[in-house]
Amino acid sequence: MDMIYSRARDAHKTIVLPEGEDPRPVKAAAMIRDKGLAVPVLLGRPEITEKLARENDVDLSGIEIIDPATSPKREEYAKTLLELRKSKGMTEDQAYDLAGKSLYYGVLMVKAGDADGEVSGATHSTADTVRPALQVLKTAPGVSIVSAYFVMIVPNCEYGENGLFIYADSGLVINPNAQQLAEIAICSGRSIQTLFGVEPRIALLSFSTKGSASDPLVDKVVEATRIAKEKAPDMLIDGELQADAAIVPWVGKSKAPNSPIQGTANVLVFPDLQAGNICYKLTERLAKAEAYGPILQGIAKPVNDLSRGCSAEDIVSVTAITAVQATQ
Numbered sequence: 001m002d003m004i005y006s007r008a009r010d011a012h013k014t015i016v017l018p019e020g021e022d023p024r025p026v027k028a029a030a031m032i033r034d035k036g037l038a039v040p041v042l043l044g045r046p047e048i049t050e051k052l053a054r055e056n057d058v059d060l061s062g063i064e065i066i067d068p069a070t071s072p073k074r075e076e077y078a079k080t081l082l083e084l085r086k087s088k089g090m091t092e093d094q095a096y097d098l099a100g101k102s103l104y105y106g107v108l109m110v111k112a113g114d115a116d117g118e119v120s121g122a123t124h125s126t127a128d129t130v131r132p133a134l135q136v137l138k139t140a141p142g143v144s145i146v147s148a149y150f151v152m153i154v155p156n157c158e159y160g161e162n163g164l165f166i167y168a169d170s171g172l173v174i175n176p177n178a179q180q181l182a183e184i185a186i187c188s189g190r191s192i193q194t195l196f197g198v199e200p201r202i203a204l205l206s207f208s209t210k211g212s213a214s215d216p217l218v219d220k221v222v223e224a225t226r227i228a229k230e231k232a233p234d235m236l237i238d239g240e241l242q243a244d245a246a247i248v249p250w251v252g253k254s255k256a257p258n259s260p261i262q263g264t265a266n267v268l269v270f271p272d273l274q275a276g277n278i279c280y281k282l283t284e285r286l287a288k289a290e291a292y293g294p295i296l297q298g299i300a301k302p303v304n305d306l307s308r309g310c311s312a313e314d315i316v317s318v319t320a321i322t323a324v325q326a327t328q
Helices: 003-012 023-034 046-055 074-088 091-097 100-114 126-136 178-196 216-230 242-248 249-255 273-286 312-326
Strands: 014-017 040-045 065-068 117-120 147-151 164-168 199-206 236-241 267-269 291-299 304-307
Touching: 003 178, 003 312, 014 023, 014 100, 014 312, 023 046, 023 065, 023 100, 023 199, 023 312, 046 065, 074 091, 074 126, 074 147, 074 178, 091 100, 091 312, 100 117, 100 126, 100 236, 117 126, 126 304, 147 178, 147 273, 147 312, 164 178, 164 236, 178 199, 178 236, 178 291, 178 304, 199 216, 199 242, 236 242, 242 249, 242 267, 249 304, 267 312, 291 312, 304 312
Parallel strands: 014 040, 014 117, 040 065, 117 304, 164 267, 199 236, 199 267
Antiparallel strands: 147 164, 147 291
16 A cells, blocks of 8 residues: 555545544544645534544644535535436436535535545445436446446465455446446456556456356356457456466466466456455455455546445545546
8 A cells, every 4th residue: 555655645636525524534534634645625514523523632734624515616516416417307406405415515526626536435325425426427438337346455475466456346236247347347457557557467257267167157257358358459358267267377377378367367357246245355354465445446537435334544545545546
């Protein structure tokens, strides 16, 4: 994470934390300021946010606190929201009401360029975080699906990028079809490139390696690999590969001698959410890995989700990642 923190400091981005009435984002905002990772903005009623700061011995000097309900920009943001959603039946009153709520106000700040990204989820569900982002910011050009990945850092590991991996999708898309799986692979490759500056080596995983098994589940991964290679010919992508053939060089050379990956993958793309979620949790527990995420990708501007069990330190790390994403 030192690399991420360094890149975040250089980026000088403004990141909005819409859950300013919870002590964890309040603590995190001060830590983000002190570490110089971004310019944090807290959303919430100032009297409640400041009370939480006093109770937790947190100094919020220099940190902007905005109450969406009383903000002078609420009406301007409501007009933006109405323009975006009136074709879906939204009325002026509905737009004004939503613009006064933190999660909508936060993404409207990002839409307007008043912030570069948002980090939410300490007190809200993933659906509550993603819905306003998709309605206001929409997906990135050429992308039809928002997905999520975990940055996995495995200690004393020779595989991947010296123990660094991206696991996708491990947090959002339950059962992607071949087209969606291909997009997840390409977005994940771009993510590791943006965050860490390394060449992506992307493996689409299966229980089969290059035709060793036959099943519709395998066929989906084979088709996804074909689509991904066609859409991103400049990226190093291969599948279908079993996990050991993807990350262990001698196994890769043995099982898939013609694979361009050759057991060196640093981006692992799972065929569905069950596999991805199970594997990231097993890696975290059994290999004592650090797991950062779920990090969202595919949204036009960076918005990231947190676990509701997150700590202030987790918010700091995800904010740094969001700041780096905003440089893309």
